[in-house]
Amino acid sequence: MRQLIAGMKISIDGKVEGPEATADWVEAWSEDYDLTSQIDACLLGGGMFPGYERYWTGIQNEPKTPAWITGEPPTPAEIEWARFIERTPHYVLSNTLTSALWPTTRFIRSLDEIAALKQQSGKDIYLVGGARTTASLIDAGLVNELRIIAYPLIAGEGKALFATTERRHRLDLRNVQERQGGRVTLIYGIG
Ligand SMILES: NC(=O)c1ccc[n+]([C@@H]2O[C@H](COP(=O)([O-])OP(=O)(O)OC[C@H]3O[C@@H](n4cnc5c(N)ncnc54)[C@H](OP(=O)(O)O)[C@@H]3O)[C@@H](O)[C@H]2O)c1
Numbered sequence: 462m463r464q465l466i467a468g469m470k471i472s473i474d475g476k477v478e479g480p481e482a483t484a485d486w487v488e489a490w491s492e493d494y495d496l497t498s499q500i501d502a503c504l505l506g507g508g509m510f511p512g513y514e515r516y517w518t519g520i521q522n523e524p525k526t527p528a529w530i531t532g533e534p535p536t537p538a539e540i541e542w543a544r545f546i547e548r549t550p551h552y553v554l555s556n557t558l559t560s561a562l563w564p565t566t567r568f569i570r571s572l573d574e575i576a577a578l579k580q581q582s583g584k585d586i587y588l589v590g591g592a593r594t595t596a597s598l599i600d601a602g603l604v605n606e607l608r609i610i611a612y613p614l615i616a617g618e619g620k621a622l623f624a625t626t627e628r629r630h631r632l633d634l635r636n637v638q639e640r641q642g643g644r645v646t647l648i649y650g651i652g
Contacts, residue, residue, distance in 0.1 A: 506594030507555025
């Protein structure tokens with residue numbers, strides 16, 4: 462069965478974004494979880510999808526122009542991810558969104574459709590976020606692995622990754638890796 466793998470960049474107090482609705486401590490939104498070679502689909506919540514589509518369309522169209530959110534020119538890894546997603550199916554969990562710019566986008570209306578997607582043949586699926594969707598899919602038992610990049614920062618105010626989680630989940634630590642700038646990658650299996 463295909464694995465559903467969540468990747469999130471969080472502050473040490475578990476925030477995915479600050480009060481301005483962006484994580485301004487994240488300098489690039491590239492796929493930094495070493496997932497690209499093992500996935501062939503992405504899954505996102507309807508809350509984050511419009512901003513995600515805008516951010517990556519901007520980089521696809523103008524790879525030398527400072528990107529919305531970071532305000533910096535895209536990094537080589539961001540340009541690589543922008544190219545990868547041009548050819549990669551994106552599934553968006555939403556009961557309200559109906560249209561997308563990218564022809565590779567499909568809307569998903571129920572968690573049963575995600576369970577069915579995992580049964581199809583193919584590589585693993587990257588759960589890109591956001592917070593509510595990740596918490597909800599973990600509660601539903603659909604997420605197999607959680608890859609966290611923890612930034613050395615106490616963000617204070619902001620949106621917490623697990624604010625809407627409804628029950629306890631034991632995690633199985635699979636790997637820890639120290640990264641540049643005091644960041645740490647933590648990989649957990651979810652039972
Ligand atoms: N730090 C990071 O690595 C990272 C990564 C990704 C995102 N983010 C942040 O996360 C924010 C978005 O997160 P979010 O929590 O507001 O929204 P979200 O998880 O992207 O989307 C939530 C939406 O998904 C739809 N949905 C349908 N069924 C659902 C279900 N069973 N459970 C949950 N959602 C369901 C609903 O949309 P409908 O109302 O359309 O049905 C719901 O409003 C972004 O602003 C972004 O900054 C951070």
